[in-house]
Amino acid sequence: MMDGIWPAVLGRFTWSALPFVRAWQNPTINEIIGAGAAMMVIVGAASVIALITIKGRWRYLWREWLTSLDHKKIGIMYVVLAFVMLSRALVEAVLMRMQQAAAVNAPGFVEPDHFAQLFSTHGSIMIFFMAMPFLTGIINYVMPLQIGARDVSFPLLNSISLWLTGGAAGLIMVSLVIGRFSTGGWSGYPPYTELAFSPDVGPDYWIWAVTLGSIASTLSGLNFAVTIYKERCPGMTFMRMPLFVWTALCTSILMIFAMPPLTVATALLALDRYVGFHFFTNDLGGNMMNYANLFWLFGHPEVYILILPAFGVYSEVVSTFSSKELYGYTSLVWATMTIAVLSFTVWVHHFFTMGQSANLNAVFGIATMTIGVPTGVKIYDWIWTMFRGEVRFTVPMLYSLAFMMTFVLGGFTGILLAFPPLDYLVHNTLFLIAHFHNMLIPGLLYGMLAATHYWFPKAFGFRLNEKWGRIAFGCWVVGFYLAFMPLYVLGAGGAARRSQAFFEPAFRPWLYVAGVGALILASGLASLFVQLWVSMRDRDANRVFVGDPWDGRGLEWSTSAPPPEYNYANLPVVAGRDPFFDGKRKGDPYGAPEDYHDIDMPRNSMVGPVSGTVGAMLGFGLVWHIWWLSILCLVTLIGTVIARSFVRDVQRVIPAADIARIEQRWHDAIAQARAIPRERETMTVNEGLAEVTV
Amino acid sequence: MNAGEVKHPGLNLGSTDTDTHEQAEGDVFGFWVFLMSDAVIFALLFAVYGTMLAATAGGPTPADAYKLGPTFAETLTLLTSSLTFGMASIAVKYEASGSVLFGWLAITLALGLAFLGLELHDFATMIGEGAYPARSGFLSSFFALVPLHGLHVLAGCLWLVVMIVQLSTFGLDARVKINLLRLGLFWHFLDIVWIAIFSIVYLQGLIR
Numbered sequence: 001m002m003d004g005i006w007p008a009v010l011g012r013f014t015w016s017a018l019p020f021v022r023a024w025q026n027p028t029i030n031e032i033i034g035a036g037a038a039m040m041v042i043v044g045a046a047s048v049i050a051l052i053t054i055k056g057r058w059r060y061l062w063r064e065w066l067t068s069l070d071h072k073k074i075g076i077m078y079v080v081l082a083f084v085m086l087s088r089a090l091v092e093a094v095l096m097r098m099q100q101a102a103a104v105n106a107p108g109f110v111e112p113d114h115f116a117q118l119f120s121t122h123g124s125i126m127i128f129f130m131a132m133p134f135l136t137g138i139i140n141y142v143m144p145l146q147i148g149a150r151d152v153s154f155p156l157l158n159s160i161s162l163w164l165t166g167g168a169a170g171l172i173m174v175s176l177v178i179g180r181f182s183t184g185g186w187s188g189y190p191p192y193t194e195l196a197f198s199p200d201v202g203p204d205y206w207i208w209a210v211t212l213g214s215i216a217s218t219l220s221g222l223n224f225a226v227t228i229y230k231e232r233c234p235g236m237t238f239m240r241m242p243l244f245v246w247t248a249l250c251t252s253i254l255m256i257f258a259m260p261p262l263t264v265a266t267a268l269l270a271l272d273r274y275v276g277f278h279f280f281t282n283d284l285g286g287n288m289m290n291y292a293n294l295f296w297l298f299g300h301p302e303v304y305i306l307i308l309p310a311f312g313v314y315s316e317v318v319s320t321f322s323s324k325e326l327y328g329y330t331s332l333v334w335a336t337m338t339i340a341v342l343s344f345t346v347w348v349h350h351f352f353t354m355g356q357s358a359n360l361n362a363v364f365g366i367a368t369m370t371i372g373v374p375t376g377v378k379i380y381d382w383i384w385t386m387f388r389g390e391v392r393f394t395v396p397m398l399y400s401l402a403f404m405m406t407f408v409l410g411g412f413t414g415i416l417l418a419f420p421p422l423d424y425l426v427h428n429t430l431f432l433i434a435h436f437h438n439m440l441i442p443g444l445l446y447g448m449l450a451a452t453h454y455w456f457p458k459a460f461g462f463r464l465n466e467k468w469g470r471i472a473f474g475c476w477v478v479g480f481y482l483a484f485m486p487l488y489v490l491g492a493g494g495a496a497r498r499s500q501a502f503f504e505p506a507f508r509p510w511l512y513v514a515g516v517g518a519l520i521l522a523s524g525l526a527s528l529f530v531q532l533w534v535s536m537r538d539r540d541a542n543r544v545f546v547g548d549p550w551d552g553r554g555l556e557w558s559t560s561a562p563p564p565e566y567n568y569a570n571l572p573v574v575a576g577r578d579p580f581f582d583g584k585r586k587g588d589p590y591g592a593p594e595d596y597h598d599i600d601m602p603r604n605s606m607v608g609p610v611s612g613t614v615g616a617m618l619g620f621g622l623v624w625h626i627w628w629l630s631i632l633c634l635v636t637l638i639g640t641v642i643a644r645s646f647v648r649d650v651q652r653v654i655p656a657a658d659i660a661r662i663e664q665r666w667h668d669a670i671a672q673a674r675a676i677p678r679e680r681e682t683m684t685v686n687e688g689l690a691e692v693t694v
Numbered sequence: 695m696n697a698g699e700v701k702h703p704g705l706n707l708g709s710t711d712t713d714t715h716e717q718a719e720g721d722v723f724g725f726w727v728f729l730m731s732d733a734v735i736f737a738l739l740f741a742v743y744g745t746m747l748a749a750t751a752g753g754p755t756p757a758d759a760y761k762l763g764p765t766f767a768e769t770l771t772l773l774t775s776s777l778t779f780g781m782a783s784i785a786v787k788y789e790a791s792g793s794v795l796f797g798w799l800a801i802t803l804a805l806g807l808a809f810l811g812l813e814l815h816d817f818a819t820m821i822g823e824g825a826y827p828a829r830s831g832f833l834s835s836f837f838a839l840v841p842l843h844g845l846h847v848l849a850g851c852l853w854l855v856v857m858i859v860q861l862s863t864f865g866l867d868a869r870v871k872i873n874l875l876r877l878g879l880f881w882h883f884l885d886i887v888w889i890a891i892f893s894i895v896y897l898q899g900l901i902r
Contacts, residue, residue: 154724222727222731223724230723256727256734257731259731264735264742277828277837277838278749278751278828279742279746279831279835279838283751284753284829284831285746285749285750285751285832285834286831286834287745287746287831290745294738638852642852645856645873648864
């Protein structure tokens with residue numbers, strides 16, 4: 001009797017899917033690490049819930065944040081998600097480095113299968129649930145402000161994207177506690193991830209988490225692109241847009257065209273696994289090469305989805321902290337667009353060794369090297385922007401400088417890998433791992449950290465602690481060089497990637513250095529959290545309510561910090577490339593308008609939280625073959641969308657009187673603030689009013 | 695904001711009712727972008743289908759599996775439904791009486807459902823004759839591409855039902871109009887995809 005009921009209710013769940021049960025039955029270090037990680041997820045989630053409950057903040061959280069359609073709040077929530085996931089994936093990285101350092105002619109403490117899960121989740125999380133939310137969050141926060149808009153074009157869709165991403169990230173977190181994750185790497189190559197070789201739930205967790213995430217990213221890209229095309233304030237022509245907006249636009253276009261291939265790849269793999277199709281199986285006509293092409297048709301543009309926004313951030317930061325107009329604006333725009341187009345022409349370099357003809361490899365090798373040209377243009381432009389500028393070595397600027405140096409090194413190794421014959425030698429070794437970390441850590445992480453330091457005062461109204469920022473910066477840079485330069489040596493020496501253990505004693509010293517580097521990187525993350533805590537503690541001393549702590553150039557600095565919900569009481573009118581900077585030099589940029597008008601803003605909506613939660617539950621039901629749950633969730637999702645289409649009262653009016661009051665308070669603060677020169681901008685006297693020097 | 699100062703790409707719908715038109719412009723342009731993204735999915739499935747044509751693994755070949763008669767009937771049904779949706783759009787534009795608009799939408803819905811019925815019957819026949827998706831890579835790629843289009847038509851039918859209900863609830867308010875505009879784009883898009891399916895999948899499969 002029970003035999004029939006439980007599978008219908010719980011699908012293929014069994015008690016041994018819980019790591020605690022496994023650790024109880026078989027208490028090895030490996031199982032205890034697994035159970036410990038699961039415990040951390042549970043304890044972490046439970047303590048957050050308990051803390052909110054004790055503080056009685058659920059109502060506040062729900063009203064002000066979770067159901068908010070304000071692009072600024074959605075942006076901040078994205079970044080919070082990115083930091084949570086960064087923490088987990090970085091811990092996994094440290095664990096892997098420790099294991100490898102311990103496992104030269106020794107078993108180490110993490111078993112091969114567990115190690116395979118570690119590198120699969122590390123890669124999947126870092127790409128889909130750290131990098132993507134991070135840049136989506138920054139674009140969400142900054143871009144509408146920079147183009148002088150009230151909000152993105154589709155605020156509700158924005159919330160749905162956030163929550164689908166969050167639900168997908170939740171699904172990966174659940175895989176730590178219930179069942180196991182894929183061992184197929186972040187790219188999930190079949191036929192290994194097919195039912196025949198991986199019958200477990202792991203690849204299914206990967207498939208549904210990635211599918212939810214990629215749909216969310218497609219929708220974000222659509223939203224951003226339409227926003228940039230349609231919501232620019234009067235006078236904001238394309239060639240007057242800040243460079244960050246340009247990179248956001250190109251990234252969005254890449255998302256619109258490059259995320260669908262991923263959705264197709266994961267969906268076809270799911271068809272294979274769930275209903276016995278033969279797309280990528282070894283038998284009955286399946287062809288794994290289709291997967292490789294589909295996946296990298298997404299995967300290569302993805303690299304530029306990640307890197308372009310960072311290029312935008314560096315352009316803003318270098319210009320601001322050199323007190324100079326961005327050098328070569330037009331060439332930077334062209335370089336950005338060129339990179340976006342070229343990114344679709346090089347995907348085969350991810351599998352030079354997989355049997356296509358030498359001619360084809362040569363074509364793709366040359367196309368790959370071509371990308372170095374526009375990237376080089378950018379580097380020169382940033383250097384020329386600094387040249388004869390009044391360069392201030394603030395934390396965002398330090399990240400920018402570290403990026404320029406480190407990224408060029410990574411670019412050189414990329415040119416090496418772009419030669420197919422050389423690629424044959426180091427493909428699938430740690431050389432490759434070193435190369436792409438060398439691109440993505442400066443090219444994404446440093447950029448996003450620079451962005452958080454640069455725009456944090458705008459978002460929260462106070463500056464981050466400079467000292468801890470420098471400590472964190474030191475850890476990220478030193479840690480990076482120690483952790484990844486040895487991998488070039490190891491890879492050139494033949495150390496295979498994804499190895500749980502090595503047999504070559506000569507690898508040991510390099511693995512030790514890399515292990516130390518990983519620990520320093522983890523300290524970098526810890527320093528960021530300390531910095532956040534210290535800054536929050538001292539926030540009253542570091543307030544910059546006036547809103548322009550760095551003598552900024554773009555529109556986003558012309559509002560209070562944090563900006564009001566409606567961004568601009570009256571939409572700005574732009575006549576140049578650095579409108580706010582020009583305004584400061586020419587006259588009174590803060591002049592209060594003569595009258596205020598009512599502003600329509602979107603009402604909060606619970607459609608976002610509902611779709612994210614239900615979407616994640618749908619994924620969970622599919623992973624565990626709990627069909628009733630999947631059907632229920634699917635019906636709920638469709639029903640939610642239909643029900644929402646019947647809601648007519650979606651706007652809320654902010655009365656002109658309220659706006660006048662909010663604006664008056666800000667204008668009073670401007671009148672009272674003391675303008676400070678650049679050499680004192682990191683001191684507490686900085687209230688966000690920059691001294692104007694011509 | 696003064697619509698004259700920034701010229702946008704995409705639809706510029708004029709200035710008789712500036713606010714509504716501006717709202718519609720963003721919404722409709724956004725839907726075009728969505729359709730581009732959706733078109734990428736179909737394009738890739740066509741590509742996969744192309745690479746798997748020969749992967750029949752000893753099972754039915756395109757010539758064995760496809761039948762021209764029923765698919766031609768499906769084509770006519772779907773193309774006609776695009777025509778009737780066009781008539782519905784004209785009814786919206788000239789604000790014809792409610793029953794005319796209802797009528798055209800209902801006929802479109804009926805044709806959409808008829809298409810689905812014909813297609814399902816077609817699939818059932820194929821499967822009955824041993825051409826089922828798990829038989830070979832070729833049939834897998836067929837059953838990913840063509841039924842995905844059918845799934846879109848199903849979604850379109852559901853959307854039509856919702857719009858018919860909304861019409862009777864709200865009448866022709868701005869949001870109903872914008873949604874009808876988007877649904878129209880979606881419906882014609884499916885027609886275009888079907889023409890590609892008919893030419894590339896069925897005609898190519900039967901003629902060679």
